[in-house]
Amino acid sequence: MSDTARSTVGYEVGFAEGAKAGRADMKAREACFEPFEDALSMAHAVLNGSYAVIRRRQIDFQSFEDIQNWMGGVAAGIESVGARVGFQTTIEYPHSRPDGGAVTYIFVTRDFGPSESLPK
Numbered sequence: 262m263s264d265t266a267r268s269t270v271g272y273e274v275g276f277a278e279g280a281k282a283g284r285a286d287m288k289a290r291e292a293c294f295e296p297f298e299d300a301l302s303m304a305h306a307v308l309n310g311s312y313a314v315i316r317r318r319q320i321d322f323q324s325f326e327d328i329q330n331w332m333g334g335v336a337a338g339i340e341s342v343g344a345r346v347g348f349q350t351t352i353e354y355p356h357s358r359p360d361g362g363a364v365t366y367i368f369v370t371r372d373f374g375p376s377e378s379l380p381k
Contacts, residue, residue, distance in 0.1 A: 270321050270332035278315050279338025285313035304348035304368050306335065312347055314370040319351070319363040328365075335367060344371045363368040 289310040294302045304312075315335060322328045339346060347370035354361045 270317070270331050271327060272337075275331040275336075276338035276341075277334075277336040278317075279369070280342050281338075282313040282315050282367075283339045283342035283344030283371070285369070287313055287371060288315075297354075300341045300350045300352065301366060304350070305364025306325045308347045308368060308370050312370045313344075315367040315369065316367050318360060319365060328357075332365075339369050344369050346370075 271376065282290065290305075292302060292305050294305070319328065319329070337345065346367055348368040349366065351363050351365045353363050356362060
């Protein structure tokens, strides 16, 4: 048995975060990104500013397997409420910041059919 503590962030937590984001009110938001967040800015433009964000620091996980379990839960949670992953990326922030290190972003969106109105 290992003395290493296991991450408390796993599939169940990811599922809950994904379902919550998928049900969120996805109103268009203003673009407000830092210079090194150009990938987030691009995703914002592609998704017309209408999305929910799941943000998780990779330091929250003990292993790569924990990250995979969490992401599997996120994807299942998003799909369970009829939403989809619109964009996913990881950004490495300078360690001089309080939340420095690698941060994973998942932009969640919903598709609208021709008879439905677009989000405002």
